[in-house]
Structure formats: C-alpha cells, structure tokens
Amino acid sequence: MxxxxxxxxxxxxxxxxxxxxxxxxxxxxxxxxxxxxxxxxxxxxxxxxxxxxxxxxxxxxxxxxxxxxxxxxxxxxxxxxxxxxxxxxxxxxxxxxxxxxxxxxxxxxxxxxxxxxxxxxxxxxxxxxxxxxxxxxxxxxxxxxxxxxxxxxxxxxxxxxxxxxxxxxxxxxxxxxIPEPQPHTGPAVGIDRGITKPLAFSDGTFREHGPWLIEGETKRLRRLEQASARKRHARRKNEPASNRLRRTYDQIAQLRAKAKRRAVDWQHRTTAEAAETFSRIGVEDLAITNMVKSARGTVENPGTRVRQKAGLNRAIATEAWGRTVTLLEYKAAQRGGQVVKVPAPNTSRRCSACGFITPGNRETQARFVCKADSCGYAVNADTNAARNIDHAAGLAVSGRRAGADRQAEKRQPPTRPHAA
Structure with missing residues (x-):
C-alpha cells in the first residue's frame, strides 16, 4: 500500500x-x-x-x-x-x-x-x-x-x-x-472532547494536559500584549505600524507558536496511544464552526453574555477538537482500526446505564446523576457522554454491516433456476 x-x-x-x-x-x-x-x-x-x-x-x-x-x-x-x-x-x-x-x-x-x-x-x-x-x-x-x-x-x-x-x-x-494493515483486535472506546477534561474515554480514564506556557512565559506574553496595545493606541489613524510594534508582534507570535507546538505534540502522542490501543474509536460529529460563532448579534438584536461566549470560543479553539479527530482518523487507519462519527444530540443528557433522557440529569457541569426513579446512576458527566458515544458507534457499525450483508444477499445468485 x-x-x-x-x-x-x-x-x-x-x-x-x-x-x-x-x-x-x-x-x-x-x-x-x-x-x-x-x-x-x-x-x-x-x-x-x-x-x-x-x-x-x-x-x-x-x-x-x-x-x-x-x-x-x-x-x-x-x-x-x-x-x-x-x-x-x-x-x-x-x-x-x-x-x-x-x-x-x-x-x-x-x-x-x-x-x-x-x-x-x-x-x-x-x-x-x-x-x-x-x-x-x-x-x-x-x-x-x-x-x-x-x-x-x-x-x-x-x-x-x-x-x-x-x-x-x-x-x-x-x-x-507499506504492508496492508491487519484488522485491529483491540477493544472499542468512545471519546468525548471537552474543555475541563480535554479527552474523556468511555473506560473511565481521561487524557489531560496542563497550560501550554509556563508561568514565566505567560507573564511575558501578557506584558507583550499590553505593550502592543499601548503602541497601537499611540499610532495615528492610517499610519503604518512602527518597527517597535512589529517587533512586539513577532515576539507575541513566537510565544503563541511555541504553545501551538506543544499542543500539537500532546495531540500526536495521545492520539497515537489511542490508535494503538483501540480498534474502534467513536467521536461526536460536531459542527465546530457553528459552535464558535460570536454571540455579539446585531445592532437591532444585540447578543447577551458576549464576553463569556467569547471566552468559551477561545477555549474551544485552543483545544483544536477538529485536529484531534483528523489525527485519530489517519493513525487508526494505519493500524487497522477505524474512527466512527456519531450524531451529537443528547449524548450529554442520556443516561448510559438506562437510556433515560432529561436536561435535569446534569446536576453540575462535571457531574451526571440519572433522574429516573429506578436508576440513580451517578458518574462523571464526560465519562457518561463518552459511553453514549461508544454505544452509538457500535450501533452505527453494526447497522453498516447489516446493510452490507443485505446487499450481499441481493447479489447472490439464485439457488434454483428461474421457472421458464
């Protein structure tokens, strides 16, 4: 191949x-x-x-x-x-x-x-x-x-x-x-992507990371951003940027590039480990572009909680959910596994133990407690979502195989010749 x-x-x-x-x-x-x-x-x-x-x-x-x-x-x-x-x-x-x-x-x-x-x-x-x-x-x-x-x-x-x-x-x-990859024989898993817990696996484990910049680098980045704001404020309208301002921009870009390199390295190592371990990996099919749209609104209909939504958008962009799935797809294919995308609705509200769905199941952002009278299942909210994703991925794969089997049956030649 x-x-x-x-x-x-x-x-x-x-x-x-x-x-x-x-x-x-x-x-x-x-x-x-x-x-x-x-x-x-x-x-x-x-x-x-x-x-x-x-x-x-x-x-x-x-x-x-x-x-x-x-x-x-x-x-x-x-x-x-x-x-x-x-x-x-x-x-x-x-x-x-x-x-x-x-x-x-x-x-x-x-x-x-x-x-x-x-x-x-x-x-x-x-x-x-x-x-x-x-x-x-x-x-x-x-x-x-x-x-x-x-x-x-x-x-x-x-x-x-x-x-x-x-x-x-x-x-x-x-x-x-390279030789054709052999089918992966490992277990299946569902992965929920988040912000507090970057990656939550359906087996109850998490893949977490610290800040991409150490404390001194974060302080230096903040000082450079404040300096660039002062220099921009002092510049006249339509006046080209000064050499000092461009130098400050370059220093800011270098620090942000360093943070991105560390993030990409963590994603490569984490996705490689998941592709080595699991044969089928289920993820949510998220419309990330729509999720990070601004809440500012228009002059006639201004948005609400705009600053909070902007912070959420930055956090989602920092985690780079789409890049995680892209890395998983080609790494899993190299090792004989597969990545299955499942619909996102209700993965966070459905109980992975009994299937009961209600908005009240999420007691807090991090805690899931089923409100069904006969259940009461309690677990981390991200782990519950990952288990729902794993279950949906299994149903999707079995549905595809069933459809393929039906198509194969249709293509089979008849066991007896047709009547004249």
Whole structure:
C-alpha cells in the first residue's frame, strides 16, 4: 500500500540565506497576486493554464526581482492557484483571494524531490539543496528514504519551504510502500472532547494536559500584549505600524507558536496511544464552526453574555477538537482500526446505564446523576457522554454491516433456476 506523508523539519539558514529565502517568499506571494489579478480581469473564455503560463514567463522577463523565484516554484504557484479554484468550484473552499504581506505565510515550493539532494550528515543533522539559496542544514528527527534507502516506491517526492513565527522550516513530501494493515483486535472506546477534561474515554480514564506556557512565559506574553496595545493606541489613524510594534508582534507570535507546538505534540502522542490501543474509536460529529460563532448579534438584536461566549470560543479553539479527530482518523487507519462519527444530540443528557433522557440529569457541569426513579446512576458527566458515544458507534457499525450483508444477499445468485 502506498503511503504519502509530510515531515516537517527546522532549517538553519545563514544571514545571506535568510535574505534570499525572504526575497523568494515575497516573490511567490506577489506571483500569486499577479496571477489572481490577471485571472479575474480576463473574460472567462480566455482563462486557461497555457495563457497563464505565458503571462508568468513574460512577467519574469519584465520584472527582474520576480525572477528571484525559481522557475519551477513559479509554475507551482500557478498550479496551486488553479487547484484553489477547482476546490472552490467543487464546494470544498472559498474563492482564492489576494495574499496580504503581513497576514499570509511565506512559502516556496520545490516540486521535484531530486532537486533537494538530501544527505544525512550525522545523527542530528541533515543537509538539503534549495534552489537559488544553496545548501541548507536542517534537524534530522526522522529517517527519510534518501540515498541507498530510496527507490521507486520509497522516496522524497518534493518539498516546501515555509516561514513560521519561529523561522523557516521545510516540509518534505515522503512516499513509502507499506504492508496492508491487519484488522485491529483491540477493544472499542468512545471519546468525548471537552474543555475541563480535554479527552474523556468511555473506560473511565481521561487524557489531560496542563497550560501550554509556563508561568514565566505567560507573564511575558501578557506584558507583550499590553505593550502592543499601548503602541497601537499611540499610532495615528492610517499610519503604518512602527518597527517597535512589529517587533512586539513577532515576539507575541513566537510565544503563541511555541504553545501551538506543544499542543500539537500532546495531540500526536495521545492520539497515537489511542490508535494503538483501540480498534474502534467513536467521536461526536460536531459542527465546530457553528459552535464558535460570536454571540455579539446585531445592532437591532444585540447578543447577551458576549464576553463569556467569547471566552468559551477561545477555549474551544485552543483545544483544536477538529485536529484531534483528523489525527485519530489517519493513525487508526494505519493500524487497522477505524474512527466512527456519531450524531451529537443528547449524548450529554442520556443516561448510559438506562437510556433515560432529561436536561435535569446534569446536576453540575462535571457531574451526571440519572433522574429516573429506578436508576440513580451517578458518574462523571464526560465519562457518561463518552459511553453514549461508544454505544452509538457500535450501533452505527453494526447497522453498516447489516446493510452490507443485505446487499450481499441481493447479489447472490439464485439457488434454483428461474421457472421458464
């Protein structure tokens, strides 16, 4: 089975390489904006990839600074832009738009894996080639199919340089040939995602974490945010941000990026452990986008408890529930398991012991007590919800198998020939 994955590693650029990478990143963003202007300005019957390719070639001749971006990277910008329109036409994304200088992430594509010339120098360091930048060192944290380990089925097919808040990174596209996973024989589990308890399992256990920033980092972040607020207040209307304000923004972004890296690391480790242990993992099919909408309302109908809802929205966004399910899905598939999404209504109000549903079952936010006369079941509210999710996932899987069996019976040939 062919497996395609991405591997991200940090780059260590010299000052000259840093300048060259920034120039290419700005050129790639400008190339996107020029293609967008050209595409939206022309009539629909004249929009095609061949004409866009000719426009790019002419632009590289007329604007020398645009030629700082390698030719293959320029062609990849066009392919990515056209792919964005295809995603829009098929309803998977919004229409592409201009990329702002300060609100978009710089990226440089290296489409061909052979151009990277990856070499492992020692246990901790590797070296790669970036066009018009030179040989660049990166941290070797995962074995890559390069050198004698590479073949037609196992290789690095390309890469992309991306600039985050803490510097430049490279994302390798890695293709491997792996055996088909055997069916997982472990137990089933339901997982309830929350805020007080990030992950509650139906077996009564929890997966929790502390704050992503230590106390000193949290205080420093608060001071930087207060400083940025003062500098923004002192700036005149329509006046560009000062260098000090931008430096403060960069420091804030670095701290938030550090918190995100720690959160993603915790999610990777937790979801990998769950995929290794359980064969079927049930989760709620949540409409997270609708859950984090603002409660501000309109001028005619203003919302209530807006600040409390904003705090709840930030907490949900910090936990990144959608990313947890995405990691679970591909990790479980690699190990022969499956992730089953079940409807969310009543998972928190239904008693997992007797099935009785009433809003009064939740005594507090963390405590569930069944109000049925013959039950009285008491347990942590998140554990009760996880058990309901596990039960619903089992019914969903059995229903699918029953439907598949009925379809198989319909396809079976008759046991006796039809009468003439």
């Amino acid at each position: 062919k497996q395609q994955r991405g591997h991200k590693a940090r780059l260590y650029l010299t000052p000259a390489q840093q300048v060259a990478a920034d120039e290419q990143g700005h050129a790639a963003r400008t190339m996107w904006n020029l293609i967008h202007s050209w595409w939206t300005m022309l009539p629909k019957d004249r929009r095609n990839l061949a004409a866009a390719d000719a426009a790019i070639r002419q632009g590289r001749k007329d604007l020398p600074w645009l030629a700082e971006l390698p030719a293959q990277a320029s062609q990849q910008v066009l392919k990515t832009y056209f792919r964005a329109w295809v995603n829009c036409w098929e309803g998977r994304a919004d229409a592409p738009n201009f990329k702002s200088r300060f609100r978009s992430r710089m990226a440089i594509d290296i489409p061909q894996g052979r151009d990277l010339q990856i070499v492992r120098l020692n246990r901790r360091w590797g070296r790669m080639w970036a066009p018009k930048i030179g040989y660049v060192l990166f941290r070797w944290t995962k074995d890559l199919p390069v050198g004698k380990r590479a073949d037609k089925l196992n290789k690095v097919t390309g890469g992309r340089l991306v600039k985050d808040a803490d510097g430049w990174h490279v994302v390798f596209r890695v293709q491997r040939e």
